[in-house]
Amino acid sequence: xIPTISATALSRRYRDQIALDDVSLTIEPGxxxxxxxxxxxxxxxxxxxVTGLEFPTAGDLRVFGEVPAENDAVLRRMVFVREEQVYPxxxxxxxxxxxxxxxxxxxxxxxxxxxxxxxxxxxxxxKRLSRGMRSAVGIVIxxxxxxxxxxxxxxxxxxxxxxxQLFYDRLLAEFxxxxxxxxxxxxxxxxxxxxxxxxxxxxxxxxxxDAPADDVRGTGMTVSGPATAVEEFVxxxxxxxxxxxxxxxxxxxxxxxxxxxxxxxxxxxxxLEPLSLQQLLVHAAGVSADEKVSx
Amino acid sequence: MNTLVNVARYHLVERxxxxxxxxxxxxFSFLVNAVIAATAPVPAHGFYTGGLASIYVFLLICGALSMxxxxxxxxxxxxxxxxxxxxxxxxxxxxxVVFGLVLTLLQLVERASNGWGLRLHFFQVPWIMDGPWYxxxxxxxxxxxxxxxxxxxxxxVFRRWSLLGLVTFIAAQMVVALLAVxxxxxxxxxxxxxxxxxxxxxxxxxxxxxxxxxxxxxxxLSTIRRVTV
Numbered sequence: 001x002i003p004t005i006s007a008t009a010l011s012r013r014y015r016d017q018i019a020l021d022d023v024s025l026t027i028e029p030g031x032x033x034x035x036x037x038x039x040x041x042x043x044x045x046x047x048x049x050v051t052g053l054e055f056p057t058a059g060d061l062r063v064f065g066e067v068p069a070e071n072d073a074v075l076r077r078m079v080f081v082r083e084e085q086v087y088p089x090x091x092x093x094x095x096x097x098x099x100x101x102x103x104x105x106x107x108x109x110x111x112x113x114x115x116x117x118x119x120x121x122x123x124x125x126x127k128r129l130s131r132g133m134r135s136a137v138g139i140v141i142x143x144x145x146x147x148x149x150x151x152x153x154x155x156x157x158x159x160x161x162x163x164x165q166l167f168y169d170r171l172l173a174e175f176x177x178x179x180x181x182x183x184x185x186x187x188x189x190x191x192x193x194x195x196x197x198x199x200x201x202x203x204x205x206x207x208x209x210d211a212p213a214d215d216v217r218g219t220g221m222t223v224s225g226p227a228t229a230v231e232e233f234v235x236x237x238x239x240x241x242x243x244x245x246x247x248x249x250x251x252x253x254x255x256x257x258x259x260x261x262x263x264x265x266x267x268x269x270x271x272l273e274p275l276s277l278q279q280l281l282v283h284a285a286g287v288s289a290d291e292k293v294s295x
Numbered sequence: 296m297n298t299l300v301n302v303a304r305y306h307l308v309e310r311x312x313x314x315x316x317x318x319x320x321x322x323f324s325f326l327v328n329a330v331i332a333a334t335a336p337v338p339a340h341g342f343y344t345g346g347l348a349s350i351y352v353f354l355l356i357c358g359a360l361s362m363x364x365x366x367x368x369x370x371x372x373x374x375x376x377x378x379x380x381x382x383x384x385x386x387x388x389x390x391x392v393v394f395g396l397v398l399t400l401l402q403l404v405e406r407a408s409n410g411w412g413l414r415l416h417f418f419q420v421p422w423i424m425d426g427p428w429y430x431x432x433x434x435x436x437x438x439x440x441x442x443x444x445x446x447x448x449x450x451x452v453f454r455r456w457s458l459l460g461l462v463t464f465i466a467a468q469m470v471v472a473l474l475a476v477x478x479x480x481x482x483x484x485x486x487x488x489x490x491x492x493x494x495x496x497x498x499x500x501x502x503x504x505x506x507x508x509x510x511x512x513x514x515x516l517s518t519i520r521r522v523t524v
Contacts, residue, residue, distance in 0.1 A: 048523075051370075051373075052370075052375065053370060054523055055523075070375045070377055070520070072373075072375045072377075072378055075374065075375050076298070076373040076374075077373070079371070079372065079373060080371055080373075081371070082371070085367065085368070086364055086367040086368065086524070087364065087368050088308075088309060088364045088365045088368055089364060090308055090309055097308070098304075098308060098372070099372055101301040101304065101305070102298070102301060102373060102374065103372075141372075145372075147373070
């Protein structure tokens, strides 16, 4: 099967900065992939190259097996919803109508439903919408297009928690009914953790993690309890983070613990807590969660 | 082809910019000139105005604007740069045909009514738009397309190289014109240039304009190739 996206040694340099550095990855059809990383990690640049908005400096990028830049046959099979999307000075309903012309699988019903769900005023000029509402317009277009490859780059800037949940629910329902390849870039990792099947993490333009989400979730465990017992238990393991409070300690280890080890920990009166995807990625980026919070 | 038509339709969603404004401004210009013609003493050959230029200038603005806010949304919807340009070009050609026809009809009315009863030659321009109706139509069409594509090119240069690029673009055109003037002066060939223009018929001039319009199109198409949004 031809991968939906495949990058080989892909690089993008700007005058004084390397946005993507030797990126190689594959995204299979019919998956939901989380594209994660800190600000400036290269997520947007990668999506811009995938959608032909930007050109690579070196390396090869293919979408549906072909180079996407200026390739109408490939471009028309995708939709790119991004945070800073610029719209012409027209009304919401105009944007929706125009979008419907370009996508053969466009769902009028879904667009109408989503407009109602997000309470978007159809006759309002887009530039008069609030930030959240403008994001919602992008989401409506992205989902209703039913494009084979749907890319969301921080699609919900300014959207409240309820609206975000609505987006996740709709995305899942749509994905179940009309499977497609979805790439979602976001900072709200824990919110989307359950949606993701695959995780790609970029840091300083490089891929630092590229794995099925389930594999990622299994790694990393925080062991807490009496300090001596904790230290005894974690001896010989890769420690990501250590915290002591009086006689108690809490240590985060990189390994996944099998059933016997978990039983052993309980016997030693230690409590175990798996790391969330967000915590894992913070560690993967080489920054401890506490340092980040206190910074 | 279908996508090209969709790009053209997409521009027309902003009807005010592409349809209402050019004609609204032209109508305003006409009214101002008509009021002057009705009140001022009539010159020997009637009134000649430059008011018709407003519609051409406004098409230049429309062309430039079509590459500013509309392009990023078009590309969000999976339209390639080339297709976006060609779709815009299709719209420009169709508008050139239709607008040119309307201008020709208005000129016919003007001629039949002895300049709207005011001896006002608003739609009639000596030499260049003064011949049979089909010639006026052809010249109007070519000029409308030329101005719109010129505007599109300006819009693209600004998108790709921003203000510095725009200034360079304008300066480069001036340099080319200057070089031509210097070259002609040095070779003492001004009389030849004069002969060329006096010998040039309105139809031949339209041909020259068509070549320039085609050059504008080629320039815009090569500029959009690596525009990023």
